[in-house]
Amino acid sequence: MKLFGYQLPAMSSLILWEIVGQLEFTFFLPPLSAKFVTLIEISTTSVFLQALAVTRYAFFVGTFSAIVIGIPVGILMGKSRLLDELLLPWVNMFLSAPLTALVPVLMVLFGFGMKSIIITTTLFAIWIIVLNSRAGVMQINRSLIEMARSFGASPKDAFFKIYLWAAPPEILGGVRIGFIRAVNGVIIGQLLISIVGFGALFELYSSNFLMKHFWAVLIVLFAIAFTIAEFLAHLERRVDYYAARR
Amino acid sequence: MSCGANKAFAWVNVRSTQSINTSLGIGIGLAIGLSRKFDWLVSPIFVVMQTAPLAALIPLLVMVYGIGLTSKVIVVCIMAMPVIVLNTSGAVRNTPASIIEMGHAFLGTKLDIILKIILPAASPIIFAGLRLGVSAGFIGAILSELKITPTGVGDIITFSRSIADYPTMYAAITSIIVLAVIFLNVLARLENYLFKGSQQTYASE
Amino acid sequence: MNDNINDIDNAVTVRNVYKNYGEVEALRDLLLDFPRGQLTSLLGPSGCGKTTLLKIIAGLLPANSSEILVNNQPLTGPGPDRAFVFQDFALLPWANVLRNVAFGLKLLGVARSEREAIAETYIGNVGLQGFEKRYPHELSGGMRQRVGLARALSVDAEVLLLDEPFSAVDEQTRRKFQEDLLHLANNENKTFIFVTHSIEEAVYVSDQVALLLARPSRVSEIIRPEGFRHKDAGSIRRDPEYLDIVVRIWASLRTYVE
Numbered sequence: 074m075k076l077f078g079y080q081l082p083a084m085s086s087l088i089l090w091e092i093v094g095q096l097e098f099t100f101f102l103p104p105l106s107a108k109f110v111t112l113i114e115i116s117t118t119s120v121f122l123q124a125l126a127v128t129r130y131a132f133f134v135g136t137f138s139a140i141v142i143g144i145p146v147g148i149l150m151g152k153s154r155l156l157d158e159l160l161l162p163w164v165n166m167f168l169s170a171p172l173t174a175l176v177p178v179l180m181v182l183f184g185f186g187m188k189s190i191i192i193t194t195t196l197f198a199i200w201i202i203v204l205n206s207r208a209g210v211m212q213i214n215r216s217l218i219e220m221a222r223s224f225g226a227s228p229k230d231a232f233f234k235i236y237l238w239a240a241p242p243e244i245l246g247g248v249r250i251g252f253i254r255a256v257n258g259v260i261i262g263q264l265l266i267s268i269v270g271f272g273a274l275f276e277l278y279s280s281n282f283l284m285k286h287f288w289a290v291l292i293v294l295f296a297i298a299f300t301i302a303e304f305l306a307h308l309e310r311r312v313d314y315y316a317a318r319r
Numbered sequence: 320m321s322c323g324a325n326k327a328f329a330w331v332n333v334r335s336t337q338s339i340n341t342s343l344g345i346g347i348g349l350a351i352g353l354s355r356k357f358d359w360l361v362s363p364i365f366v367v368m369q370t371a372p373l374a375a376l377i378p379l380l381v382m383v384y385g386i387g388l389t390s391k392v393i394v395v396c397i398m399a400m401p402v403i404v405l406n407t408s409g410a411v412r413n414t415p416a417s418i419i420e421m422g423h424a425f426l427g428t429k430l431d432i433i434l435k436i437i438l439p440a441a442s443p444i445i446f447a448g449l450r451l452g453v454s455a456g457f458i459g460a461i462l463s464e465l466k467i468t469p470t471g472v473g474d475i476i477t478f479s480r481s482i483a484d485y486p487t488m489y490a491a492i493t494s495i496i497v498l499a500v501i502f503l504n505v506l507a508r509l510e511n512y513l514f515k516g517s518q519q520t521y522a523s524e
Numbered sequence: 525m526n527d528n529i530n531d532i533d534n535a536v537t538v539r540n541v542y543k544n545y546g547e548v549e550a551l552r553d554l555l556l557d558f559p560r561g562q563l564t565s566l567l568g569p570s571g572c573g574k575t576t577l578l579k580i581i582a583g584l585l586p587a588n589s590s591e592i593l594v595n596n597q598p599l600t601g602p603g604p605d606r607a608f609v610f611q612d613f614a615l616l617p618w619a620n621v622l623r624n625v626a627f628g629l630k631l632l633g634v635a636r637s638e639r640e641a642i643a644e645t646y647i648g649n650v651g652l653q654g655f656e657k658r659y660p661h662e663l664s665g666g667m668r669q670r671v672g673l674a675r676a677l678s679v680d681a682e683v684l685l686l687d688e689p690f691s692a693v694d695e696q697t698r699r700k701f702q703e704d705l706l707h708l709a710n711n712e713n714k715t716f717i718f719v720t721h722s723i724e725e726a727v728y729v730s731d732q733v734a735l736l737l738a739r740p741s742r743v744s745e746i747i748r749p750e751g752f753r754h755k756d757a758g759s760i761r762r763d764p765e766y767l768d769i770v771v772r773i774w775a776s777l778r779t780y781v782e
Contacts, residue, residue, distance in 0.1 A: 086363050171495060173465060174472075176465070177476050177492065178492060257372045260372040260375050261374050265462070265465055271375075275379075287375075291375060298370045421614035423584055424582055424606075425608075426604060440616075440617075
């Protein structure tokens with residue numbers, strides 16, 4: 074978008090929306106400036122820092138497991154037709170199933186603690202990572218694999234030296250979306266399973282209608298998620314030339 | 320059986336809401352994909368909505384508006400819209416330039432090119448967005464039922480768990496998932512019916 | 525045939541065409557005539573603006589300034605008097621062969637039964653009978669381009685614009701296409717404007733070859749291979765004049781390659 078010949082930055086229209094927010098149509102959306110003031114107020118309190126620590130732990134353990142399990146499973150699905158036909162319907166179902174309905178099952182199986190929250194986070198993130206890793210592997214040029222085999226690569230060699238290297242654009246894309254989904258997952262887990270971390274803060278602020286505080290916390294979470302997502306998108310662009318070469 | 324009727328009613332509500340959102344989302348996505356100005360003005364909102372954990376808003380919304388249609392619409396809207404809008408706009412923007420050019424060469428009007436070239440070309444990705452959007456909408460709706468309201472299938476789950484009646488709980492959960500999966504299957508059928516033969520590969524590759 | 529261009533009825537005349545891409549001058553003061561009913565090739569090194577010129581004539585690209593007449597009418601945009609064949613085929617992946625071929629007619633508002641009957645005829649003419657219900661991804665590259673050709677023929681435009689139509693098909697199919705194009709040019713009373721980077725191809729099929737030089741592009745030479753035009757498709761490649769012209773064109777182009 075250009076104005077008077079100047080290129081406007083991508084997210085600059087948010088300023089316009091902030092002005093709309095100042096008109097106060099609804100108490101749900103306090104102006105951004107007020108949110109930031111509140112953000113600075115509460116960000117140093119121990120309640121906030123504690124919530125941050127708890128949520129961060131659940132979030133990173135959850136997404137880490139999703140990545141560590143999801144990528145190899147996806148790669149194996151892309152390699153083996155049998156495994157693919159066995160697993161793909163389930164992966165597709167879980168990708169689109171209403172996962173919140175499964176949270177009560179987790180509570181029964183794993184109790185009301187951190188474990189269930191972490192598993193909820195993993196469940197939100199893992200399926201798209203599996204699917205994208207699978208898609209990445211399936212797009213690998215056949216001749217690349219034949220080349221490796223002609224030079225005597227073992228299946229293990231092929232896995233670590235070809236598949237894992239050739240699929241990064243799609244895998245990174247999956248991880249990026251997985252991260253974004255995990256943010257929702259960790260909050261839903263904290264709201265439903267046990268009221269801890271940022272979930273507890275949301276609960277506290279919303280039951281007292283402290284909208285500025287509520288949005289301040291939401292902004293923090295958005296900022297974290299956005300930073301990670303942008304970082305991964307940056308990595309994705311750096312390996313984009315892969316796609317052209319295949 | 321009043322529980323069952325209740326449940327059915329609630330889900331019909333969610334579905335009609337979903338279809339309203341769907342057409343609105345595709346419309347906005349199309350506009351973003353076609354117009355630079357609209358893209359600049361509107362798409363940041365959806366980027367923010369997609370990244371921020373708006374699920375946190377749901378308990379609050381239900382508390383304020385009750386479990387009526389208003390809150391259902393808003394819940395499904397904030398959960399489902401971003402992915403539908405962003406997928407649609409991305410797909411519209413990525414329509415292969417050569418088939419649009421072909422449309423111009425064979426004298427297609429602007430409307431022709433949107434309806435007969437851009438939308439069909441974008442349809443696989445639009446439908447992928449719809450699937451994700453619909454499931455996000457379900458996630459939001461169930462969250463609100465589990466968290467707040469003493470209605471719907473969420474209540475059955477919460478109640479049967481609290482009295483350790485696990486068979487009922489599992490049955491309720493299974494029924495929700497089956498419902499969602501059936502809904503998504505209908506969507507897939509629709510996609511196949513509308514765009515038969517449309518593989519996700521392009522002939523010009 | 526009279527060599528004086530002014531006496532010839534031209535389907536398309538191009539004068540004073542300028543086209544810049546930002547700082548880069550792609551076309552400068554280009555002048556070229558396309559005689560009616562003849563096949564003119566635009567030949568030149570890659571990046572010399574052949575496709576740019578073709579798309580300007582098609583009305584798909586605006587020139588910075590131009591005086592282009594199609595049938596003595598000033599060019600205003602795409603029109604029913606011109607049909608385009610695309611290098612990458614530009615087929616609709618969700619539509620079968622029949623619907624792809626009929627697509628141009630559909631945009632012209634021809635009724636369904638009529639346009640499918642016309643499409644059917646041209647599918648037959650390009651040798652794709654029995655493939656009407658297939659989808660583009662089920663066809664080979666050569667067959668896809670036959671679909672693109674049938675689509676362009678079915679709108680019955682006077683001028684056919686072909687943008688390196690055979691560059692994405694294999695060599696044998698390509699030779700067959702060249703022979704088919706010769707027959708087409710002889711039998712249909714249409715004007716062909718044909719972009720290619722193959723010297724042999726240009727000389728083989730053309731009534732007139734326009735050599736373009738790069739950046740900014742201008743016409744350096746117009747060659748009219750006439751001596752062997754009446755010969756049959758098989759013996760042209762052995763004709764001494766054909767071989768002479770190929771060698772001559774390469775001699776004048778080679779200094780501009782690399």
